[in-house]
Amino acid sequence: xDTSQFIQRDETCWEIKPKGAMRVPAIIYADEQLLQDMDxxxxxxxxxxxxxxxxxxxxxxxxxxxxxxxFPIGGVAAFDPELGGVVSAGxxxxxxxxxxxxxxxxxxxxxxxxxxxxxxxALYRTIPAGVGSKGKIxxxxxxxxxxxxxxxxxxxxxxxxxxxxxxxxxxxxCMDGAESHYVSPKARERQKDEMGTLGSxxxxxxVQRVSKIFDPAVAKVFGLHVDDVVIxxxxxxxxxxxxxxxxxxxxxxxxxxQYQIVLPDRELACxxxxxxxxxxxxxxxRSAINCALANRQIITHLTRQAVxxxxxxxxxxxxxxxxxxxxxxxxxxxxxxxxxxxxxxxxATRAFGPDHPDLPDVFKKTGQPVLIGGSMGTSSYVLCGTKxxxxxxxxxACHGAGRAMSRSKATKQWQGRTLIEQLAAQGIIIRCxxxxxxxxxxxxxxxxVSAVVEIADRAGLARKVARLEPVICIKG
DNA sequence: ATGTGC
Numbered sequence: 001x002d003t004s005q006f007i008q009r010d011e012t013c014w015e016i017k018p019k020g021a022m023r024v025p026a027i028i029y030a031d032e033q034l035l036q037d038m039d040x041x042x043x044x045x046x047x048x049x050x051x052x053x054x055x056x057x058x059x060x061x062x063x064x065x066x067x068x069x070x071f072p073i074g075g076v077a078a079f080d081p082e083l084g085g086v087v088s089a090g091x092x093x094x095x096x097x098x099x100x101x102x103x104x105x106x107x108x109x110x111x112x113x114x115x116x117x118x119x120x121x122a123l124y125r126t127i128p129a130g131v132g133s134k135g136k137i138x139x140x141x142x143x144x145x146x147x148x149x150x151x152x153x154x155x156x157x158x159x160x161x162x163x164x165x166x167x168x169x170x171x172x173x174c175m176d177g178a179e180s181h182y183v184s185p186k187a188r189e190r191q192k193d194e195m196g197t198l199g200s201x202x203x204x205x206x207v208q209r210v211s212k213i214f215d216p217a218v219a220k221v222f223g224l225h226v227d228d229v230v231i232x233x234x235x236x237x238x239x240x241x242x243x244x245x246x247x248x249x250x251x252x253x254x255x256x257x258q259y260q261i262v263l264p265d266r267e268l269a270c271x272x273x274x275x276x277x278x279x280x281x282x283x284x285x286r287s288a289i290n291c292a293l294a295n296r297q298i299i300t301h302l303t304r305q306a307v308x309x310x311x312x313x314x315x316x317x318x319x320x321x322x323x324x325x326x327x328x329x330x331x332x333x334x335x336x337x338x339x340x341x342x343x344x345x346x347x348a349t350r351a352f353g354p355d356h357p358d359l360p361d362v363f364k365k366t367g368q369p370v371l372i373g374g375s376m377g378t379s380s381y382v383l384c385g386t387k388x389x390x391x392x393x394x395x396x397a398c399h400g401a402g403r404a405m406s407r408s409k410a411t412k413q414w415q416g417r418t419l420i421e422q423l424a425a426q427g428i429i430i431r432c433x434x435x436x437x438x439x440x441x442x443x444x445x446x447x448x449v450s451a452v453v454e455i456a457d458r459a460g461l462a463r464k465v466a467r468l469e470p471v472i473c474i475k476g
Numbered sequence: 477a478t479g480t481g482c
Contacts, residue, residue, distance in 0.1 A: 069477095093477075094477050094478070095477040095478080096477095098477070131478075131479080131480070132478090132479055190478090190479070199477075199478085200477080200478080200480080201477050201478080201480090202477080203477080236477075237477095238477090238478085239478070239479070241477085241478095242477065242478045243478090245477090245478095246478085325477090407480090
């Protein structure tokens with residue numbers, strides 16, 4: 001897009017002053033290149049978000065932002081319920097609480113090398129992946145209720161995982177305020193056989209090598225050293241989150257007039273935080289957060305089982321689990337005043353800095369780990385939260401590379417088979433049930449994750465700690 | 477993202 005539409009505030013901060021119906025400015029964190037390459041749609045969507053009732057400070061876009069449904073993916077917006085603030089299903093996204101968790105394996109790359117194929121086979125065999133993938137777990141009414149209200153804590157009670165995992169998950173593995181009675185029968189039905197499955201699209205399980213350390217002190221606390229092998233899991237709330245998003249989007253679109261909300265774009269459908277519909281959505285959305293947390297917890301258990309068949313006796317410790325599609329009630333300081341705000345992060349990672357009260361003791365000095373997944377065949381990054389991120393974007397950072405090309409365009413440009421061969425030549429093993437899926441996820445269909453992370457770091461959204469390179473990728 | 481599509 002045309003960068004002359006912005007006032008450049010500093011090296012990485014680009015502002016659009018309020019105009020028309022905008023209540024607050026819109027701010028994009030990027031360098032000139034990333035901004036130029038961003039779709040004009042991001043400008044339109046972000047300025048539209050800035051018109052919504054009760055929005056405070058600004059509508060933000062992270063450096064990986066791209067065109068999404070209503071809100072841009074890579075968007076952050078906070079709303080004050082006392083100012084008539086709203087919650088928007090499109091501001092969270094369809095894959096509610098999609099996120100990333102990273103596990104230490106205790107192995108180094110030399111130890112893994114002779115067993116790469118065997119590990120790839122074991123993981124691919126053990127973890128269901130792909131569109132409509134089903135697992136071995138089948139939920140009945142009671143276990144569904146337990147899952148929706150208990151999240152990873154419920155999964156642990158069912159025997160999936162270890163008690164020390166919990167403190168290394170946002171919300172300690174269980175989202176408060178989940179009201180499962182607002183999750184429809186259809187959403188439950190879609191989920192009952194999908195626990196412990198990866199799904200499709202950009203979801204994956206990746207075995208990675210730590211290739212570079214940027215901050216040795218923080219890396220030490222995070223337990224990361226060059227040539228360590230880690231495993232990262234990227235997935236969300238599957239059919240359940242999607243169904244909840246679809247249903248509430250429709251309800252919110254229909255009720256906008258009743259709540260006297262003027263929508264510049266129908267896709268921005270929302271409801272007042274204090275309205276019944278807004279509260280019902282929050283109750284259902286928090287249940288979907290628990291679904292995603294339980295799903296990643298079960299996949300962790302399956303991963304431990306698969307790894308044990310190749311490396312008996314190995315212990316996989318959780319580094320951390322972050323969600324990047326959420327709306328959460330948080331305390332933030334706005335104009336010197338402490339406020340309780342509902343922060344929408346859609347394709348944006350929470351990035352609490354040092355001393356944040358919600359962080360476990362182990363991360364009190366460093367800030368939380370911010371896990372950034374790259375695209376297939378490219379680097380991922382571990383960052384840490386900063387204190388200044390609170391003032392920059394309500395303690396938020398980017399979530400990945402961000403798409404640079406549509407899925408349909410990518411399938412016209414690349415063939416799955418060829419991509420797999422090219423990656424194999426670089427020593428990267430891909431296992432995927434869908435060749436079309438591989439083509440859609442071609443590395444060049446994404447922005448350069450290193451450029452995105454560099455800007456997140458320079459903008460103070462989060463600080464670089466370590467870079468990870470893929471070794472094995474199980475694609476959804 | 478998604479039992480990929482109103």
